[in-house]
Amino acid sequence: MQLDSSTQSSSIRQKLSRTALALALLEVPATAHADSGPTTQFDITTLFYGEQSRTDIFEPMVRVSRLFPDGQSLYAQFGLDVVTGASPSGALPSGEIQTTTGSSGRILTIPAGAIPMMNFQDQRFGFDGDWHKSLSRFFTSDIGGHFSRERDYQSLGINGKMSVDLFRRLTTLTFGGGYNHDSVFPTGGTPAGLSDGTIISNQGNPKQVKNFMIGISQVLSRKWLFGFDFSRTFENGYLTEPYKVISIVDPVTGIPVSQLTDKRPDARDRTSLLFSSAYHLSRDVVYLYYRHYWDTWKLQSDTFDFKYRHELGSENGTYLEPHIRYYHQTPAEFFTVGLVEGDPLPEFATADTRLGLLKTMTLGTTLGFHIFDNPSLWTIRAEYIRQIGDSYPVNAVGIQQTFDLSPPLNTFAVVVGYSFNF
Amino acid sequence: MKQWSRSFFILLVLALSVAAKSAKIPTDLKTAPPFDLPTRSGNISLDSLRGKVVLIDFWASWCAPCRQSFPWMSKVYDRYKSKGFEIVAINLDKNKDLADDFIFEFSPPFTVAFDPEGKTAEAYGVPAMPSSYIVNQDGTIIHSHAGFDPKKTDIVEKEIQEAFPR
Amino acid sequence: MKTIIRWKLRLLLIFLSFTAFGCATIHPWDRDLLAEKKMSLNPSPMVRAVDNHIYFSKEGSTGGDDIGGGGCGCN
Numbered sequence: 243m244q245l246d247s248s249t250q251s252s253s254i255r256q257k258l259s260r261t262a263l264a265l266a267l268l269e270v271p272a273t274a275h276a277d278s279g280p281t282t283q284f285d286i287t288t289l290f291y292g293e294q295s296r297t298d299i300f301e302p303m304v305r306v307s308r309l310f311p312d313g314q315s316l317y318a319q320f321g322l323d324v325v326t327g328a329s330p331s332g333a334l335p336s337g338e339i340q341t342t343t344g345s346s347g348r349i350l351t352i353p354a355g356a357i358p359m360m361n362f363q364d365q366r367f368g369f370d371g372d373w374h375k376s377l378s379r380f381f382t383s384d385i386g387g388h389f390s391r392e393r394d395y396q397s398l399g400i401n402g403k404m405s406v407d408l409f410r411r412l413t414t415l416t417f418g419g420g421y422n423h424d425s426v427f428p429t430g431g432t433p434a435g436l437s438d439g440t441i442i443s444n445q446g447n448p449k450q451v452k453n454f455m456i457g458i459s460q461v462l463s464r465k466w467l468f469g470f471d472f473s474r475t476f477e478n479g480y481l482t483e484p485y486k487v488i489s490i491v492d493p494v495t496g497i498p499v500s501q502l503t504d505k506r507p508d509a510r511d512r513t514s515l516l517f518s519s520a521y522h523l524s525r526d527v528v529y530l531y532y533r534h535y536w537d538t539w540k541l542q543s544d545t546f547d548f549k550y551r552h553e554l555g556s557e558n559g560t561y562l563e564p565h566i567r568y569y570h571q572t573p574a575e576f577f578t579v580g581l582v583e584g585d586p587l588p589e590f591a592t593a594d595t596r597l598g599l600l601k602t603m604t605l606g607t608t609l610g611f612h613i614f615d616n617p618s619l620w621t622i623r624a625e626y627i628r629q630i631g632d633s634y635p636v637n638a639v640g641i642q643q644t645f646d647l648s649p650p651l652n653t654f655a656v657v658v659g660y661s662f663n664f
Numbered sequence: 665m666k667q668w669s670r671s672f673f674i675l676l677v678l679a680l681s682v683a684a685k686s687a688k689i690p691t692d693l694k695t696a697p698p699f700d701l702p703t704r705s706g707n708i709s710l711d712s713l714r715g716k717v718v719l720i721d722f723w724a725s726w727c728a729p730c731r732q733s734f735p736w737m738s739k740v741y742d743r744y745k746s747k748g749f750e751i752v753a754i755n756l757d758k759n760k761d762l763a764d765d766f767i768f769e770f771s772p773p774f775t776v777a778f779d780p781e782g783k784t785a786e787a788y789g790v791p792a793m794p795s796s797y798i799v800n801q802d803g804t805i806i807h808s809h810a811g812f813d814p815k816k817t818d819i820v821e822k823e824i825q826e827a828f829p830r
Numbered sequence: 831m832k833t834i835i836r837w838k839l840r841l842l843l844i845f846l847s848f849t850a851f852g853c854a855t856i857h858p859w860d861r862d863l864l865a866e867k868k869m870s871l872n873p874s875p876m877v878r879a880v881d882n883h884i885y886f887s888k889e890g891s892t893g894g895d896d897i898g899g900g901g902c903g904c905n
Contacts, residue, residue, distance in 0.1 A: 537891070793902065
């Protein structure tokens with residue numbers, strides 16, 4: 243088997259390979275060992291995200307990992323999310339300036355023809371922890387916990403998985419499961435579904451999420467790693483968006499006359515099939531992912547993700563990784579752009595475009611580099627995300643047919659990452 | 665829901681039963697297969713080591729447990745070399761530069777040989793990285809280990825001691 | 831019920847086909863490239879976490895990822 247000596251030897255290479263092998267603990271089920279004594283790794287990531295004329299997010303995250311010589315590892319991750327801006331309320335444009343009161347008491351001022359928005363501001367704190375341990379030569383396990391809290395939502399969860407290596411470690415089988423207990427307590431109280439917004443409760447609304455996963459990863463050749471992941475999630479409880487509304491329009495003119503609150507079923511079963519591939523070229527690596535998803539709300543989606551990690555060949559181990567992602571989603575069963583006055587009310591309805599027809603295209607790139615001889619890794623990532631919905635839906639009535647009901651949304655995201663260990 | 669738990673457990677049992685037949689060094693291998701490999705100074709052949717107790721270790725620079733095995737092998741080599749003990753650490757890197765970096769870092773006192781095409785590794789039926797074989801003075805493989813476990817080094821050292829005639 | 835049986839059969843088929851692949855000759859010492867940290871199906875967990883956060887809040891589908899495997903296959 244011929245191999246081109248594509249890698250160079252240097253002191254930075256030694257440091258990198260040492261770091262790489264220690265870090266491999268986090269991914270490799272086998273008991274790969276660190277040199278002597280435990281090492282600690284810090285990963286700091288900050289996301290700067292801005293949607294055109296809509297939402298801004300600032301999100302710093304810190305992950306602290308402790309790797310022990312016997313293969314055990316522990317990590318704790320803390321994240322803070324600061325979200326401000328506007329998002330569509332679900333209401334339809336009227337063709338004239340409107341001022342209405344939202345279901346949670348917020349005053350909405352809407353220019354003519356524009357998609358009505360609602361302003362919001364929120365902070366979210368999240369914690370994730372995981373303990374990774376070898377149970378025996380070919381078995382490893384993980385136990386994790388999750389906690390997050392924002393103004394109107396709290397989530398508490400535990401998860402676990404077990405991996406077994408088979409066929410001289412060419413195959414890895416993983417079984418995982420998780421349970422989340424969430425609580426939704428909307429600001430201003432919980433409104434009744436498909437109503438004018440009457441508050442029916444000031445208590446928290448529970449939501450339970452159970453998740454099961456089976457995954458196989460297979461070494462197909464010296465250069466090719468392939469994975470297949472099957473996941474099922476069962477959600478029960480309060481799944482409605484308390485702040486979203488649906489416009490009721492005049493059957494002839496299409497002008498909104500009133501609005502109702504969102505109402506969604508109290509159960510949702512999701513299924514996901516994920517195919518992953520990592521292929522090593524002479525120096526570079528190609529990553530391909532395809533996910534097919536469907537759920538009991540009849541929403542279906544396909545995601546294609548492609549990354550090309552190009553080694554720039556410098557002594558510093560610098561790399562450039564362009565990225566393309568394409569996402570296509572078909573609407574949930576009860577998605578409707580609006581309701582028509584006089585028609586019987588459906589059992590469930592939402593005008594939330596996140597459950598409608600959606601196409602997302604992402605173009606981005608990551609630059610990874612080390613500063614001089616330092617083994618700490620910097621990454622800078624820039625992504626452009628363009629989301630398109632159903633601008634002129636077939637069931638639009640009257641004046642609604644003249645409006646672009648889902649104008650393209652452009653988003654820019656920049657992520658700065660810094661990783662070091664000692 | 666019950667259907668899924670059942671599928672889960674069926675697959676789990678299937679996986680466990682297959683894992684139970686884990687890779688082991690072939691037990692029918694008795695005579696240590698001969699080799700004649702380049703080192704940093706000339707060649708080394710197994711025949712030339714007849715009459716000594718030899719520890720043959722198959723390693724590579726990218727193998728994380730090898731980073732722990734090398735300091736231990738250095739210790740054990742110094743301890744028993746005067747009794748007629750040799751270590752031949754056979755490197756399987758496809759990129760010699762990486763092997764050289766590793767050797768530079770650990771400065772092993774024992775012999776390092778190079779088998780980049782893996783022919784000797786194949787002859788020995790190497791099941792995992794690293795793998796080691798204890799060969800006695802008659803050229804017979806008396807013990808073998810797949811992988812390196814720092815908690816088992818006492819056992820391996822005892823096996824080396826037992827290889828010497830009393 | 832029938833759908834579930836069909837899915838179980840499909841899963842088994844996928845598993846068995848991987849078994850067949852597993853018998854291909856990839857020696858333990860051929861895993862030099864696979865041992866590199868970047869040869870992973872999830873090479874940067876932090877990147878995936880940020881991506882998931884972005885997309886799960888903009889889109890209707892969530893979840894589906896996270897498995898290990900590959901690597902140097904040592905020990």
